[in-house]
Amino acid sequence: MEGLKAILRQDGPIPLDTILECAPGELLALVGPSGSGKSTILRSIAGLYSPQEAEVTVNGKVWTSTAAGITVPAWRRPVGMVFQSYGLFPHLTAAGNVEAAMSHLEPTKRGRRAVELLALVNLKGLEHRKPAELSGGQQQRVAVARALARDPKVLLLDEPFSAVDKVTRGRLYRELACMRRQLDMPIVMVTHDLDEAIMLADRMCLVQRGKILQAGRPDEIMRRPASVEAARLVGQRNIFPGRIEAHAGDPARTIIDWRGRRLETPHLPQWPIGTDVSWLIPPGKAVLHRRGRASRGDAENPVTGTIENQIALGDIVIATVRLDGEETRLLTVHLPRHAAERNRLASGEHIGLSLIAEAIHVMPAPLLTDRRQ
């Protein structure tokens, strides 16, 4: 089998229950909160960590198999690893750092290859600088060049952008996206930043407590999280309970009962009538009703409520709305700033909103044990 396959399991001290695959040339992002075990997954692939049960194969070669008693030591695994704080050798120059990862090449070839790799990461002319004489972004590039110097069969990136400022980060994103086209090995990147994963990754795994909650295309996971847990991890806040009431109409629609309110969604025949579900509406998919001037769109899933508070962030206004008849549940909506200003929105104002039917996403109701969240 081509590419990387890893099966990792253990109960503690860091719980793991993970199966992941990454094809050659694919960039897989492991996304999760800190402490979710995503770095441990990466370190297990590299051989820097040994879980109780593990099977790691790369291009059909076994790197770890606890069942077969095989553990290839980290230094014999052709991996390229970029560490969060880079782990550069402070006593060696940029070129020296890159050459240190070339024990597989003849000594006479190393110098030229190091120059090539440093040029690839846009560090031409800085070959003789020590890490301390380089900026954060330049250090990261040395780390990437050094990771590639081994001609790795797998490239592992552990939060590679977390230690640089935002402008540099943007530039490094572009460089990685560009360089990727020349790389044909599986690339696994750990990040806690969803936007980073969406921008760079072909596929993403949501990791929580060592488990992969969902794997798929980043935009797909963002739009359609498979569970309430996954929805929370991708930052969705408007998650509510409901029950499938009917599949009706022409064209067919699905009706959800939300504590006495009727919500229309696109036809979802996979949910039988009477099923308890959770559903979410992204904060940007609630449309403000214009005051004193009803429009036809207002009939789409109308709700009313009082603004608890609102805050302007650039072009949008984030408003928290207490829905009429609800004690605790709040709806967070992102409204265009001009709309908020035209309607003179303020805390305490009573407003009407439409929840866009197409944007409502239905998920299984959480298990009873998860309800406390």
Added chain:
Amino acid sequence: MDWAAFWLSMRLGVLTVAILLPIGVWLGRLLAYREFRGKEIVEGLVALPLVLPPTVFGYYLLVSFGATSPVGQLWQNVFGHQLAFTFEGLLVASIIFNLPFAIQPMQRAFEAIPDDVREAAQCCGLSPWQALLRVELPLAWPGILTALVLCFAHTLGEFGIVLMVGGSIPGETKTIAIAIYDRVQAFDDASAAKMSALLLAVSLIAITATFYFSRRIGRRLG
């Protein structure tokens, strides 16, 4: 001026340092990177010479070197002469009482290398030996150098243990520190003063050199 005693001290110092270098690197690295049961006991044993009075320490060494002890008998059987009151005995004692001066700075120096630097060495395909020689030792070098100079200076100056274990046999176990005491006892103040000044100079140069080199290496590492 007792040159024989001076050179004996130098020989003792150089040999002590030469033998403690690999021991210190091995044990210091082990204590820095590994967690194991009884680690505190090992660290305690290593530090013991710092707190034990030299005479107590010397007494126990003397007892364990004696012809009736297992160590003393083993030595006798292998080398055909006893360990106490010989240069070899003095060297063994010197190595043991210098353990904390060798191991603690080396342990700190290895501990100061960030984990990800050592892990990066593995991910770069460096074998444990290559990683030691090309990454760890160059980075830990200032600490190792400090340790060696401390051991050397300490060996020149040690008195109590040397007297207990070695006696004061000229050319065999009479070190410069003992020779100074000897000269003072004999009211030979001129010789004592010369030898003291020499010891002071050697110690001062050694210590100053360590500071100088560790700062230069520190600057080189950035």
